[in-house]
Amino acid sequence: MTILDVKSDFPILDQTINGHQLVYLDSAATAQKPQVVIDAVNDYYKFDNANVxxxxxxxxxxxxxxxxxxxxxxxxxxxxxxxxxxIFTRGTTESINIVARSYGDAFITAGDEIVLTEMEHHSNLIPWQQVAKRTGATLKFIPLEADGTMTMTAVKQTVTEKTKLVAITHVSNVLGTINPIKDITAHAHDMGAVVVVDGAQAVPHMAVDVQDLDCDFYAFSGHKMGAPTGIGVLYGKEKLLNQMDPVDYGGEMIDFVSLTDATWKELPWKFEGGTPIIAGAVGLASAIGYLQSIGFDKITAHEQALTDYAIKELKKIDGIDIYGPDKRCGLVTFNLTDVHPHDTATVLDSFGVAVRAGHHCCQPLMKWLKVTATARASFYVYNTFEDVDLFIDGLKQAKEFFGDVF
Structure with missing residues (x-):
């Protein structure tokens, strides 16, 4: 399969919005589903539906x-x-919360330091805020460079022998920054810290090897990579998972139960209480197979070309603020000067172009950027250069409209 064959695999894209062909540029929020995934989930319910x-x-x-x-x-x-x-979960958010509740509460104590960054999605910030409140630990943040990247010098100055845990995104959902997870993990381990990686924006777009990264926990969601909503993954090293207690109790995760006590199943099932997300897992496996049939080298290269092209065209428009580094993963975050991003997104939608607008569940990062909100165009395997052109044309018309208004 080649990239040119892809768009027709996604039935939702074959429609018009407000009289225009749909251009979907919000894949960082959720990706569209190829027909093979829809069929896999449908076939499960049609032929195989039962409890496991x-x-x-x-x-x-x-x-x-x-x-x-x-x-x-x-x-x-x-x-x-x-x-x-x-471990199958409902998504990245639940995966990180499991680590925070189980590992964090058990192994982090008063005086320990939890290290994060200001670019973290709320799902990889709030759970650690709560751990710090419950345990008396201290939160520290690796300082960012002006373009939204970080240096290993800053990492080494922040992650010290007092650090018990580092929680960091692999790819920023706002800036597109690709963080050096392998190097960060190596230093954190030298300091005796455990590393939790939010991989929600990385796994759909690039090959990820958790053994090579050597991180201790890695979390991602299916819906951002063409799988159904409601299915996610928590990877954890066996040694650490065995030290952790489950956080959901009930059926499926038990070994033996008496009236006053219970024991748990072995890994991974002790963390999967209740009836699991069976159809979601089936859909996730189908989505992985679909992406692998294209090849992640092709996916990464295609998205990089789209992103580079979009940034080049955006820079030709006066009054556009672009946020993030030159090297980034699959998205561009921007603002029209003096125009609220919600207004920008509304005008683009009138031309059939779907982009995200708001704080993107990253309010501290918005404060760091000195804005209240931004607009974001995010690309995936089914997007084309024509999509980018239509996005740029819509943005130019939005700029003209607001120029006339103001």
């Missing part, structure tokens, strides 16, 4: 095979050592 790990009947076995097969697919996809290190 319970029934001995045929449907129950099919469902269990599909669910555990998806776990094996994810294991190979991110190159985890073994499938017991893969």
């Amino acid at each position: 790990h319970r029934g001995v009947h045929t449907l129950g076995q099919r469902a269990t095979d599909a669910y555990e097969g998806a776990r094996e697919t994810v294991t190979k996809f991110i190159n985890a050592k073994q499938s017991k290190e893969i």
Whole structure:
């Protein structure tokens, strides 16, 4: 499969919005679903729907095979050592909260330091704020350069022997910054700290090898990579996961239960209480297969070309503020001078162009940028250079409209 074959695989893109062909540039919020994923989920419900790990009947076995097969697919996809290190969750947010509640509450104490950055999504900030409040730990932040990157000098000055945990995004959902996770992890480990990586904006766009990164935990969501909503992954090193207690209690995750006590199943099932997200896991495995059939080298190169082209064209427009570094992953965040991004997005929508506007669940980063909100165009495998041209044309018309108003 080539990139040129891709757009027709996504049925939602074959529609008009406000009389214009849809140009979907909000994949950092959620990606559209290829037909093969829609079919996989539909077929599961149509032919194999049953609960897993319970029934001995045929449907129950099919469902269990599909669910555990998806776990094996994810294991190979991110190159985890073994499938017991893969926990299915509702998404990146739940994955990080599991680590915060289970590992954080058990192993972080008063006087310890938790290191983050100002570019963190709220999902990788608020859980650690709460851990600090519960334990008496201190939050520290790696300072950013003017373009939204960080240096290893800054990392080494911030991550010290007092640091117990580093929580950091692999790719910023606002700036597109690609952080040097492998180097950060190596230094953090030298200081005796554990590393938690928010991979929500990385996994859909580039090959990720958790063994090579050597991070201790890695979290990502299916819906940003063409899988259904409501399915995500927490990868954790076996040694650490074995030291942690579950946070959801009930069916599925138990081994033995008496009236006054209970014991837990082994990994990974002790963290998957209740009926799991079976159809979501099936869809996630299908999405991974679809992306791999294209090849992540092609996906990464295509998105980089689109991003570079979009930035080049944006710079030709007077009165555009662009945020983030030159080297970035799959998005461009910007503002029209003196125009609220919600107004910019509304005008673009009138031309069928869907972009994001707001604080992007990164209010501290907005403060760092000295703005209240921004607009964001984010690209994925199904976007084309024509999409970028239509986006730029719509933005030029928005600029003219607001120029006339003001």
